[in-house]
Amino acid sequence: MKGESERPPDTVPIARFDLGSLPAEDRYSIWKESISVIFDVEREVEAGSAPFAAMLTTCHLGSMLLAETSSVGQYFQRKSPLIARDGLDHCIIQVYQNGTTRGEWGKRHSTVQPGDVFLLDLTQPLDSCASDFRNLTLMLPRDLLAQHLGAPERLHGQSLARDSARGRLLGQHLRTLWEVATTLSSDEAHGIAQGLVHLIGAYFGEGRVEEDRPxxxxxxxxxxxxxxxxxxxxxxxxxxxxxxxxxxxxxxxxxxxxxxxxxxxxxxxxxxxxxxxxxxxxxxxxxxxxxxxxxxxxxxxxxxxxxxxxxxxxxxxxxxxxGLQAVRYTTEGHDHPIDRRYERWVRELNAPAF
The missing domain is CATH 1.10.10.60 (Homeodomain-like)
Structure with a gap:
């Protein structure tokens, strides 16, 4: 991906969260605090474990966020207190490129393999365990997805298998979008967002009963x-x-x-x-x-x-x-400040009027 100085001025904003420049002993606590904008995380550390590492690069496509994340194995959770506290009314579409995740997504239980595409509703609970991984995550407001998928909450934890036609097509679309995301203009990103949400609605909504959810x-x-x-x-x-x-x-x-x-x-x-x-x-x-x-x-x-x-x-x-116990980490005293703009983008993400 191109450096910030090489990007044309009209391209979409990109935030790069990378812990590699920080002392190994500080990395996990910073990651845990930062990613709590979406998930509570826990990690089991064994003797001889490699130092913690995490990298999250986020492209702001206007009405949605597209991110690539890589990190070591850990538990990801959203339980009632976090759901209530952050008030996020978003859905995410996720595809693992490397590694797997298994868990409970509301009433569903499953193991997600590399290439599977799955949908999560952030207003519902989840409790999962991921191996060392690299994945792509598309986050979009529920209102935006509901226009094309009826009631997205019904599909919390639903997957499109990697060997299914819909799973292969949508997964490839997300991967291709990631490859070109850093070169998109704001206008291009807006148009692609409209097309992508139509695709998600078509692929995840196929086979639904019209009388059940008109x-x-x-x-x-x-x-x-x-x-x-x-x-x-x-x-x-x-x-x-x-x-x-x-x-x-x-x-x-x-x-x-x-x-x-x-x-x-x-x-x-x-x-x-x-x-x-x-x-x-x-x-x-x-x-x-x-x-x-x-x-x-x-x-x-x-x-x-x-x-x-x-x-x-x-x-x-x-x-x-x-309520007042959350202490925000600042990068003062570090030679390489961490780009945490994605946290604000997640909180402020709203559906546009298409």
């Missing part, structure tokens, strides 16, 4: 999700009120949210996630726990506390106490 239903589901997010504090937000407001039957409403665990469960999950976010934000420190519970639609503090502990494995007060 395009109009997918569009209504996204509208409903936005409406719920905007009205979480309203105690009148119920399946009945939503059905009346959107003039749909309760049975149809329930069928739309069935992939998400049901409409009632979905509303409560979103309220709890919002509460977790507020509890861990410095700006919310003056608010009592009961006030935050009320702000997100709970009218009984005891019920809120029980539900919160069940969802996140900790009390609201414990969540508040860890």
């Amino acid at each position: 395009e109009t239903g997918a569009a209504l589901l996204e509208t409903l999700r936005r409406h719920i997010a905007d009205h979480l504090g309203d105690p009148r937000l119920t399946p009945e009120s939503l059905a009346a407001y959107f003039r749909v039957s309760r049975s149809y409403l329930y069928s739309l949210f069935q992939p998400l665990g049901g409409i009632t469960r979905y509303i409560q999950q979103q309220r709890l996630r919002r509460a977790f976010l507020e509890l861990t934000q410095p700006a919310s420190r003056p608010w009592r726990v009961s006030e935050i519970a009320y702000r997100v639609g709970f009218r009984n503090e005891a019920h809120f506390s029980r539900s919160f502990r069940h969802a996140f494995g900790m009390s609201p007060s414990e969540a508040r106490s860890i």
Whole structure:
């Protein structure tokens, strides 16, 4: 890949995160803290293990991010506290070029081999173990993918096998895109992004039952999700009120949210996630726990506390106490600062209006 000084001024932004210039004893802790923008990671170190190494190069394609990552074997997790804390509403498409990963992706269990292409929904839990690896990851907002794939959450952990026609074609497309990504202009990246999301929708959506997930239903589901997010504090937000407001039957409403665990469960999950976010934000420190519970639609503090502990494995007060504990690493004192722009890109990634 070309150096930054060789790139034409209109080419897409590239962030290169490389720990190779840092002392070996500092690398893992820096990686663990940085990659927590997406995953919690753990590593088992055996006697005689090689020094930790990780490299992550990210191309910002405007509406999506494409990254190549290489590192040593480790565990990758997204559990309820992290999902609630970061609020990422993205999906990722990933293909391993070297190495494998095995794990639990929501209700699915599988081992992903080199060349398999798989889809992950970052609003759902995952617990995986990767060998030493090199992979390509495409990250895109759920709203963008949902326009072409209906309800992406249904496909959390779904793979396209490396020896299938769709898996081979999509995997090759991602690899070719990576080869040319550093030379793309912003306009070219925008056009390719539109084409790529169509391909993903076609390849992962093939064989779906139209009566089960029609395009109009997918569009209504996204509208409903936005409406719920905007009205979480309203105690009148119920399946009945939503059905009346959107003039749909309760049975149809329930069928739309069935992939998400049901409409009632979905509303409560979103309220709890919002509460977790507020509890861990410095700006919310003056608010009592009961006030935050009320702000997100709970009218009984005891019920809120029980539900919160069940969802996140900790009390609201414990969540508040860890909210300010994340200490950001800075590169002061190092001769070779680390490019960590990808972290901001992940947090700020939003779907464009195509």
